[in-house]
Amino acid sequence: MKMRALKAAFPYTIPIFAGFWFLGLAYGIYANVSGFSFIYPTVMSIVIFGGSLEFVTVAMLLSPFAPLQALLMAILIQARHLFYGIAMLDKFKGTGWKKYYLIYGMCDETFSINFTAKVPEGINKGWFMVFVTLLNEFYWVSGATIGGIVGSYLTFDTQGLGFVMTAMFVVIFMEQYQREHSHITAWVGLASSFLCLDLFGSQAFIIPAMICILVTLTLIRGPLERKGI
Numbered sequence: 001m002k003m004r005a006l007k008a009a010f011p012y013t014i015p016i017f018a019g020f021w022f023l024g025l026a027y028g029i030y031a032n033v034s035g036f037s038f039i040y041p042t043v044m045s046i047v048i049f050g051g052s053l054e055f056v057t058v059a060m061l062l063s064p065f066a067p068l069q070a071l072l073m074a075i076l077i078q079a080r081h082l083f084y085g086i087a088m089l090d091k092f093k094g095t096g097w098k099k100y101y102l103i104y105g106m107c108d109e110t111f112s113i114n115f116t117a118k119v120p121e122g123i124n125k126g127w128f129m130v131f132v133t134l135l136n137e138f139y140w141v142s143g144a145t146i147g148g149i150v151g152s153y154l155t156f157d158t159q160g161l162g163f164v165m166t167a168m169f170v171v172i173f174m175e176q177y178q179r180e181h182s183h184i185t186a187w188v189g190l191a192s193s194f195l196c197l198d199l200f201g202s203q204a205f206i207i208p209a210m211i212c213i214l215v216t217l218t219l220i221r222g223p224l225e226r227k228g229i
Contacts, residue, residue, distance in 0.1 A: 005127035008120050013135040016109045020139035023051055028147020031058050038148025045144040049107060049137060053077045054144075069207065076210040084111045091115065095126035105133035107140075184224065188216050 024045070031041040036058070044054050053074055060070050084106055091114060092099040102114075113136075114129045177186045196209035 001124055002127055002131075005123050006131045008123045009128050009131035010135060012113045012117055013132055013139070016113075016136050017139050020109070020136065021143040024140045024143020025147035025150070027051070027054055028144040028149070029151040030055065030147075031144075032148050032151025034058050034062060036061075036148075038145060038151070041144040041148040042141065045141045046137075049105065049140065050078055051107070051140070072207050076207065076214070079214075080108075081106065084108075087111075087115060091125075091129070095129070098126045098130050102129055102133055105137050107136065110136045182224075184220070185217060188220075189213050192216060 027045070028038065028041040031044075032038060040061075041054070044057060048054050048057065056073060056077065057070075060066075060073070085103065088102075088106070088111070092102055095102065106114075110133050113132050117128075117132070119125050119128045173186070173189075177183060180186065192212040193205070193209045196205040196212060199205070200208050
């Protein structure tokens with residue numbers, strides 16, 4: 001039963017493999033050239049398992065000790081998982097102990113697959129979702145680990161590699177922008193970011209900007225939904 005579920009889940013994760021390995025390698029190398037042993041990206045990729053947050057964590061570890069700021073940053077960056085969890089409540093019913101791992105290992109890509117995939121007849125739903133989650137996590141952890149190991153052997157100049165995080169967020173933003181019929185939410189994000197950058201400076205604008213975005217979108221959610229946006 002488990003092998004059948006694994007064989008059914010694997011094809012769904014193949015597109016994730018390339019993306020996760022590329023970003024995982026970049027993350028591992030970025031952590032290494034920032035001064036961390038490969039153990040750090042390996043452990044963080046297992047424990048945190050949140051790509052964008054892991055990139056930010058490297059920068060936070062190099063900054064002055066600020067636990068409250070780190071907590072707020074983690075909550076705001078990963079807040080979307082609260083909505084993922086609500087959407088998956090019915091999907092996780094009847095999975096027993098597996099739901100605890102499914103909750104822990106749910107990332108954007110895993111959520112997309114487990115929420116939309118039609119589990120083949122005769123395949124246990126719980127094991128199918130577990131293997132989707134496990135494979136995606138394996139891709140990310142192995143990529144981060146290899147990147148962390150390889151980073152110490154690179155002979156070319158890796159200065160500026162940290163820009164991969166910025167590039168990743170730009171790509172995510174552009175993809176979301178293209179999918180939207182109305183770009184109000186995108187402009188809210190840009191306006192809030194530039195306003196907070198001007199008010200708080202480049203070292204402290206992220207958390208105020210994310211709070212500003214959250215508050216603004218909450219306030220305009222009703223009118224947008226009534227207009228079908």
